Amino acid sequence: MLDHLRWAALAWIMNRHVDPYQGVRRDSEWENLWFGPIPGTIHDGQVVCCSYWIEEQTHTVRCNLFSTLSTPV
Numbered sequence: 120m121l122d123h124l125r126w127a128a129l130a131w132i133m134n135r136h137v138d139p140y141q142g143v144r145r146d147s148e149w150e151n152l153w154f155g156p157i158p159g160t161i162h163d164g165q166v167v168c169c170s171y172w173i174e175e176q177t178h179t180v181r182c183n184l185f186s187t188l189s190t191p192v
Contacts, residue, residue: 124160128167128185131157135180139173146170152183156192166190 143155151172160167170183 121162124162124167127159128157128169132169132171132180132182135171136178139171139180151175156188161190164190166192168192 139153142158143153146152146154151174152170153173154168154170156166156168165187167185168188169185172181172183173179174181
């Protein structure tokens with residue numbers, strides 16, 4: 120992964136505390152698992168995506184997986 124994509128992904132996940140539901144959708148099989156593309160990370164027809172768990176009781180966002188997927192997602 121290119122460095123600017125890594126920095127964009129890092130900044131995005133570190134700001135999930137502001138509104139962890141913005142721009143993502145819930146996985147239909149798991150109650151607290153959310154997934155979405157990371158804005159500003161499209162490169163060569165692919166986009167960096169992240170899935171993460173939201174624990175509302177503890178106000179915690181825990182990364183599950185970063186990946187690159189072909190667009191559109």
